[in-house]
Amino acid sequence: MQRLTLTQPDDWHLHLRDAEVLSAVVEATASCFKRAVVMPNLKPPVTTVEQALAYRKRILAVIPHKYQFIPLMTLYLTENTSVEEIIRAKNQEFVVAVKYYPAGATTHSESGVTDLLKVWPILEAMQTHNLPLLIHGEVTAKGVDVFDREKIFIEYVLDPLLENFPNLRVVLEHITTEEAVIYVNSKGDNLAATLTAHHLLLNRNDLFDGGIRPHHYCLPLLKRESHQRALLAAATSGNPKFFLGTDSAPHARQFKEHSCGCAGIYTAPAALPLYAHAFEQAGALDKLEGFASHYGPDFYQLPRNTETITLEASPWQMPDSFGFGTDQVIPFKAGETIKWRVSRPIV
Ligand code: DOR
Ligand code: ZN
Numbered sequence: 001m002q003r004l005t006l007t008q009p010d011d012w013h014l015h016l017r018d019a020e021v022l023s024a025v026v027e028a029t030a031s032c033f034k035r036a037v038v039m040p041n042l043k044p045p046v047t048t049v050e051q052a053l054a055y056r057k058r059i060l061a062v063i064p065h066k067y068q069f070i071p072l073m074t075l076y077l078t079e080n081t082s083v084e085e086i087i088r089a090k091n092q093e094f095v096v097a098v099k100y101y102p103a104g105a106t107t108h109s110e111s112g113v114t115d116l117l118k119v120w121p122i123l124e125a126m127q128t129h130n131l132p133l134l135i136h137g138e139v140t141a142k143g144v145d146v147f148d149r150e151k152i153f154i155e156y157v158l159d160p161l162l163e164n165f166p167n168l169r170v171v172l173e174h175i176t177t178e179e180a181v182i183y184v185n186s187k188g189d190n191l192a193a194t195l196t197a198h199h200l201l202l203n204r205n206d207l208f209d210g211g212i213r214p215h216h217y218c219l220p221l222l223k224r225e226s227h228q229r230a231l232l233a234a235a236t237s238g239n240p241k242f243f244l245g246t247d248s249a250p251h252a253r254q255f256k257e258h259s260c261g262c263a264g265i266y267t268a269p270a271a272l273p274l275y276a277h278a279f280e281q282a283g284a285l286d287k288l289e290g291f292a293s294h295y296g297p298d299f300y301q302l303p304r305n306t307e308t309i310t311l312e313a314s315p316w317q318m319p320d321s322f323g324f325g326t327d328q329v330i331p332f333k334a335g336e337t338i339k340w341r342v343s344r345p346i347v
Contacts, residue, residue: 002313004285008305009272009292011036013134013173013194013245015264016059016071018042020325023062025250028268030069032342034305037072037134037245040099041108045076049088052095072096074134078111079118086125096300097132097171098122102153104140106219107249107263112136116161123161127168132300134171137180138220147204150220151179162187171299174199174247176220178230184241185234192299194245195235195291197274198265198332203228214256215330218249219263235275236284240295246271252327267332270318273340274332276311280339310343 011029014036016022029036038059040046046055052073059071075081075089077100089095100119101112113119126133137158138149158172172184172193184193198218203225207216216222234242248271249264256262267274272292279288297304320335321328 004276004288004311005308006289006311007293008034008307008309009244010034010296010305011246011248011271012171012243012296012300013037013039013196013247014268015039015041015247015249017250018055018058021250021252021329022058024322024324024329025248025266025268026059026062026069027064027067029248029271030063030067032272032309033069034307035070035072035302037074037096040074040076041101041106043108045078045108045111046073047076047078047081047111048085049075049092049095052089053092056094070094074099076101076111077113077119077122077133079113081119081122083121083125086122086129086131090129090131096302097134098126099134099136101136102138102140102157105136105138105149107251109136116157123165123168127165130169130301132169132171134173136219137172137175146221147223150175150177154179154183158183162191166190169299171245173245174220175231175234176223177227181230181234181242185239189241192241192243192295193234194247195231195242196245196247196265197267197271197278198222198247199228200232200235200278201274214258214261215265215332215334217256217261217263218247218265232278232282235291236279236282236287238287238290240290240298242291243295243299244275244292245296250324250329252324253321253330254327256330265332266329269322269331270333270338272309272311272342273338276340277338311340312343313339314341315339316341 101109103112204222248268250266251262
């Protein structure tokens with residue numbers, strides 16, 4: 001059987017939600033990844049170190065004891081974030097970054113930032129204290145075509161930001177365009193990007209394959225195939241500026257299959273196998289370990305994991321759904337065959 005042993009990977013961009021649905025999704029990640037950077041877009045958002053640590057405790061409380069999973073927390077940047085909070089975050093090992101959502105860009109982004117000028121002192125403090133900024137890179141202006149939101153963001157928001165803060169460490173999250181790949185490649189080591197499995201495996205045709213596909217709806221939107229190819233080339237390039245961040249984002253089925261459905265794709269149950277599939281298709285399985293397990297910790301200035309994990313080419317069927325509170329969540333590739341599996345248990 002085809003086998004691939006890797007340093008245990010980390011997920012550098014993950015949505016775990018909270019309350020009764022947290023326990024429904026956390027094991028999917030904890031059973032494979034050693035660490036995950038947990039997004040703060042709860043309702044209300046996680047804006048302080050105290051809230052982040054309380055959320056972390058709730059996560060740890062529902063992780064089965066056999067896993068040594070380490071949740072790494074983020075703060076949600078708002079126009080009320082203080083410099084003191086940035087310093088508190090810097091002094092707390094389990095808070096690793098601050099997340100910038102442009103107000104209105106995506107799920108629970110209402111408390112996001114309307115104008116970066118309003119958080120200028122915070123960005124200065126983050127640069128001074130070496131705390132990374134994680135960016136949802138899309139403009140929200142109504143006149144901008146939804147497929148162009150990332151490209152326009154890079155030109156009009158990100159580039160001026162990096163000109164003003166040349167030493168701020170920035171992760172452009174879940175990139176979806178060739179322009180983003182080119183831009184990240186053109187900048188220094190303080191700018192990196194995460195790539196999701198779904199943006200490597202899908203393009204915008206998959207949103208409309210025989211009918212509208214709400215479970216393929218995510219933000220930033222899937223783009224045309226040429227962009228998908230550029231993302232795959234970046235992921236498999238061996239360039240440490242590109243690393244794994246699933247953006248696994250579970251929503252209750254009733255809110256996905258809805259007249260105004262939520263954005264988010266739940267990839268966690270097969271995250272690493274999905275990346276393995278994409279890398280294999282690109283003939284680059286040998287590049288998976290760097291992308292999944294080395295470049296993320298290097299960027300975050302954290303140690304690489306010492307444990308290993310084994311992927312086996314041993315097909316299995318993704319369930320049609322998982323329980324999710326009183327509802328269900330439909331995973332990516334529901335009911336389909338997944339070629340790779342993580343040999344378990346990982347302890
Ligand atoms: O598709 C997405 N879902 N994109 C995001 O930026 C947020 C996420 C979520 O929280 O559901
Ligand atoms: Zn996200």
